[in-house]
Amino acid sequence: MPLRTVLTERLGLTHPIVQAPLAGGGDTPALVAAVADAGALGFIGAAYLTPAQIAESAREVRARTRRPFGINLFAPLPLPPPPREVEAALARVAPFYAELGLARPTAPAVAPDTFDAQLAAALDSGAAVFSFTFGVLPDAATTAIKARGLFLLGTATTVEEALALERAGVDAVVTQGSEAGGHRGTFATDFEAAMVGTIALVPQVVDAVRVPVVASGGLMDGRGLAAALVLGAAGAQLGTAFLTCDEAGVPAAYKDAILTAREDATRLTRAFSGRPARGIVNRFMTEVDRAGGGLPFPWQNALTRPLRSAAAQANRAEFLSLWAGQGVRLARRQKAAELVARVAAEAEAALRRPCAASRPS
Ligand SMILES: Cc1cc2nc3c(=O)[nH]c(=O)nc-3n(C[C@H](O)[C@H](O)[C@H](O)COP(=O)(O)O)c2cc1C
Numbered sequence: 001m002p003l004r005t006v007l008t009e010r011l012g013l014t015h016p017i018v019q020a021p022l023a024g025g026g027d028t029p030a031l032v033a034a035v036a037d038a039g040a041l042g043f044i045g046a047a048y049l050t051p052a053q054i055a056e057s058a059r060e061v062r063a064r065t066r067r068p069f070g071i072n073l074f075a076p077l078p079l080p081p082p083p084r085e086v087e088a089a090l091a092r093v094a095p096f097y098a099e100l101g102l103a104r105p106t107a108p109a110v111a112p113d114t115f116d117a118q119l120a121a122a123l124d125s126g127a128a129v130f131s132f133t134f135g136v137l138p139d140a141a142t143t144a145i146k147a148r149g150l151f152l153l154g155t156a157t158t159v160e161e162a163l164a165l166e167r168a169g170v171d172a173v174v175t176q177g178s179e180a181g182g183h184r185g186t187f188a189t190d191f192e193a194a195m196v197g198t199i200a201l202v203p204q205v206v207d208a209v210r211v212p213v214v215a216s217g218g219l220m221d222g223r224g225l226a227a228a229l230v231l232g233a234a235g236a237q238l239g240t241a242f243l244t245c246d247e248a249g250v251p252a253a254y255k256d257a258i259l260t261a262r263e264d265a266t267r268l269t270r271a272f273s274g275r276p277a278r279g280i281v282n283r284f285m286t287e288v289d290r291a292g293g294g295l296p297f298p299w300q301n302a303l304t305r306p307l308r309s310a311a312a313q314a315n316r317a318e319f320l321s322l323w324a325g326q327g328v329r330l331a332r333r334q335k336a337a338e339l340v341a342r343v344a345a346e347a348e349a350a351l352r353r354p355c356a357a358s359r360p361s
Contacts, residue, residue: 006212007235011068011151013127014039015344017225018174019336020239021045021072021131022182023051023313024321029057031247031336033064038340041129042072050114052120058125068128070153073186075135075167076115080296082107089294095301096284100310107293108302115141123148131155133176134183136168153214155185157189162213164188173209174237175201177217181240181266183277184305191276195268199231206232206330216226216296220330221347229351238343240325245336253317257282262326272308272321274300276283280322323349 002008005016019035021027023045035042044061046054054071061069083089084105097105119141120355122130130145131153137145145152146169154165155174163175176185177198186194198217206213215228226235242248244255257280268276270290274297279285284307294300304321311319324331332339 001348003229003344003351005229006232010171010212010353013041013068015340016229016235017041017340018070018216018235018237019043019242019337019345020182020216021047021070022250023047023072024039024323026243028066028247028249029060030059031242031245031249032069032248033067034245034336035063035242035340036065036067036069038337039067039344040340041068041070043129043131044116044125045057045072046122047072047074049118051117052194052292054118054121054125058127062126068131070131071122071125071127072131072133073115073122075137075154076113077130077134077297079110079113079170081300083295083299084260084298086295088292089300090224092252092288092291092294093307096135096307098305099314099315100319102306102310105118105306107304108299110298114170116311119144123150123296129153131333133183135187136164139168142169150343157184157186157201157203158189159204159208161186161194162209163186166209166211170211172212172234173205174214174216175205175217175233176200179218179278179326180216181243181278182323183273183275184268186276191268199227199271200235202228202231212262217324218327220327222343222348225343225347227284233245236343240327241324241331241343242336243324244331245339246306246334247332247336251312251315251317251320253315254320254322255319255333257322258324258328258331259333261324261331263326264327265328265330266324270294270297272300272304273297277321277323278323278325280288280328282320282322283318284320
């Protein structure tokens with residue numbers, strides 16, 4: 001019996017499973033389309049894409065599937081002034097640049113806010129769902145998204161953030177537990193204070209808001225989906241589990257790092273982007289954090305981008321931002337359709353025997 005929830009009903013999905021937006025190359029059109037064809041919701045993480053790239057990615061997804069898909073952006077943040085003291089940050093990353101054969105880094109440049117142009121491309125993309133993280137959208141953006149009939153999802157790491165998103169008009173809230181891989185979506189409180197685990201966060205948000213809740217953070221298999229549903233969520237959003245799928249666009253060294261990682265292998269760091277994010281500990285993270293970190297977001301992100309691109313080309317995991325959640329030990333190499341089918345079947349079985357301590361088949 002397929003699991004039916006308000007999410008599957010509202011979005012025409014077969015399974016209450018969402019492939020998290022995976023900005024930075026993980027969520028290829030092949031992945032998004034495979035997830036959609038498997039009956040779940042795939043997302044294009046478009047935050048780092050230009051409007052032209054957003055249009056192209058969406059075109060590729062639409063060429064591969066007729067099923068609904070989603071698109072995701074970062075809520076626009078005020079750009080902090082250019083850091084005045086960049087020499088120490090440059091010196092900290094220079095040896096890594098040299099090791100990869102890159103020219104000595106110079107002060108990073110950040111493009112002016114491109115959110116409005118990205119949003120316009122997202123609205124024309126044919127996506128059925130729009131999601132965002134890092135804040136609340138400007139009213140005009142919410143109005144434009146709703147006028148185009150897209151289902152709107154915002155990301156919360158606390159009850160207070162979920163309530164703010166509900167007030168701002170989202171159709172559903174994605175809770176991001178502290179286990180989650182990637183950047184923290186926290187926007188209304190301290191990053192440290194907002195490290196609430198999924199099992200504590202989901203029911204408290206479910207009790208506080210009227211809109212449906214999608215759980216994320218550390219959910220890797222059908223037991224995770226079943227647990228999320230029992231806690232009151234209408235679905236589960238999985239990021240790390242999709243990164244090791246065949247269709248995911250991250251370097252082989254990144255997939256291998258996840259597939260061999262233990263549950264204690266990840267940590268929160270600002271070393272790559274200046275904003276706290278959870279990833280597998282590697283040399284770059286350890287050395288930059290030990291030396292005192294880098295520039296604020298998004299300046300550090302811009303500073304390390306050439307390094308991360310070169311590391312991806314060279315398949316060098318020690319310089320990549322290996323974003324991954326605490327569920328890493330449950331990751332498998334498989335096709336996205338197999339992952340979706342497996343998670344759905346395991347959850348259905350787990351919910352038929354909710355007290356069973358058995359492992360998924
Ligand atoms: C590589 C990577 C990239 C991510 N990029 C985004 C993004 O662009 N937008 C977003 O809302 N969330 C992003 N996330 C966070 C996910 O939405 C989600 O919170 C997280 O993956 C859930 O935890 P899990 O990785 O343990 O499944 C990203 C996560 C990872 C691992």
